Amino acid sequence: MFGTSGVRGVVGEKITTDLALRIGAAVGEDADTVTVGRDTRVTGKALEDGVVAGVLSAGADAERVGIAPTPSVVRHADDTALVVTASHNPPEYNGFKPWNADGTAYDGEQRGVVEERVESGASSVDAESFGEERRFDGVLREHGDAVVDAVAEADVRVVVDGAGGAGSRITPRVLRRLGCDVVTVNCEYDGSFSARLPEPTDENLDDLKDAVVAYDAELGLAHDGDADRVAVVDSSGEYVEPDSLMALFARFEGADEVVAPVNTSTVVDEVADVRRTAVGDVNVAAELKQNGGGFGGEPSNNWIFPDETLCPDGVLASAKVCALATEEPLRRQIDALPPRFVRRGNFGVADEDKPCVMDGVGEQARDEYGDYSAVDGVRVGVDGGWFLIRPSGTEPKVRVTAEGETEERADEVYETATSLLEEAIA
Incomplete structure (x- = not known):
């Protein structure tokens, strides 16, 4: 049921409100409180309602935080987080990703328990033992404050393309607080992703590239649906290869050891010792948690700064790359790397x-x-x-x-x- 990054599929086929109920109940069975958030997808509210119903029926409390980036939800959660999102997948997809309080996604053993419970059917406690539901509206503020504290300042002109996803509002606000001149593209919530597909790949970022050139910006940033990723475009409108960006991040963080999956370029080995894992942010985070490391990332534009959180954080990465570009133009730094x-x-x-x-x-x-x-x-x-x-x-x-x-x-x-x-x- 689980892939490399949670449970995902086409809504109405693999992903249904019944499955949402079962997953909510399965996760809630081991939690006191489950913090539930979602990205902007049009199917998200109904699936969120199903998850919350399942959590409550398992006897756990449910804390709704509404539309928010996955890292915002996970950072806020004191117990368990469950995010309704399909991240970078097309708009007809949705899904569910459970997280631990330490910022790591559920591991293989935890996923196996959830699957067993889902397959056996959602159980319910008696009426007196149902959990309580509450709402918290401050996760974007909390997350933004944490990023500003971590990065302090940056001074570049930057274009932000939110794809209509959950990072569309928070990232421009954070970058302006840091001192950046920010232009926005596709930064109104749009759960149908009508402006572009949510995966921030080279071929999907024509609007961003054009805007970077038109506004004479020093770089462009593009999120996926839940803003756990951020891709980068340089001042000429050229897509920055994630492997090169990983090497720059590692050097900027002063990381002697980097954790990255097996599909990562050897250019990263030129700036740090690299330990390679299976693909998936859950595997990178697990290795960082178990054996340490100064930085972790994936060529899918997922970036983990373990001193802040073990959850991939596209908002934090956006601020970091702006600070990095403030020191020296990105393209100049990339051109200085060994060619791969x-x-x-x-x-x-x-x-x-x-x-x-x-x-x-x-x-x-x-x-x-x-x-x-x-x-x-x-x-x-x-x-x-x-x-x-x-x-x-x-x-x-x-x-x-x-x-x-x-x-x-x-x-x-x-x-x-x-x-x-x-x-x-x-």
Whole structure:
């Protein structure tokens, strides 16, 4: 039921109000209070109501905080948080992600317990034992104050593209408090994401790129639906590769050790020691919690600053990158990094077909290359680069990542990887 980042699916198919009720009850069974928030999706309120009903029926209290970024909800929660969101997925999706009080998402054991309870059906306490419902309206203020305290100041002209999601209001306010000149694009709440798709990828950010150039801004920032991510555009309107941004963040934070997943470029290894995990912010956060580290992140533009929170925080990352760009233009800092070239692609594969396809990929990789890393998918080192083929945990896709020390080599490695995957799919 759980993917790499909570429970997600198309509303009316996998995601229903009945499932919301069951998940709320399953999570509430182990909590005294469950803090419930949501992103702006049009289906969010109904699913939030289902979650709250389940929490109350399990005997726990439910604290509603309304529309808020996932990191805002998680930072506020003293006990358990449950966020109704599908993060970067398209508008027809929604989902649920439970969090612990320390800022980590539910681990494998906790997820397994929730799944068992959901499958067995929602149970209810008697009428006298129902939980109480209350509301708190200050999570954006709390979160904003914490970010301003952590970063102190920044002085750049910046364009913020909120995608109509939960970060649309808080991030511009925070950056203005820090001293930035802020222009906004797509920063009215819009749960249909009519201006652009919520995933802040290069191809989805034309409005932001145009606005950065038009307003002579020093950088642009783009959130996903729940603002646990932020992507960056430089002053020329060029998308900043997340791997390069990860290296800049690590250096800016003075991090000797960085935790990152297996699909991360080796450019980060040039500035810090890197411990690689399976893909998913839950895995990065768990490794930071267990073994420490100065910074963590993912090439999906998820950034974790463990001194502040173990929850990926796109609002905090927005402030950090503005402070970083205040010191020196981003592009100049990126150009000073050792050259690495990354290619990424997605291939449609039904969830039920993924195991068979990945078995085929593993067999071919073993025959052609011998040993390979199976931390998450199939990762193969080759001359002048590496490639990774792994099933998505949130969508019916298999993802391919390839890196080369030159653009030509990156193209060659990517072609090799995609050919191997296509043979396994056939």
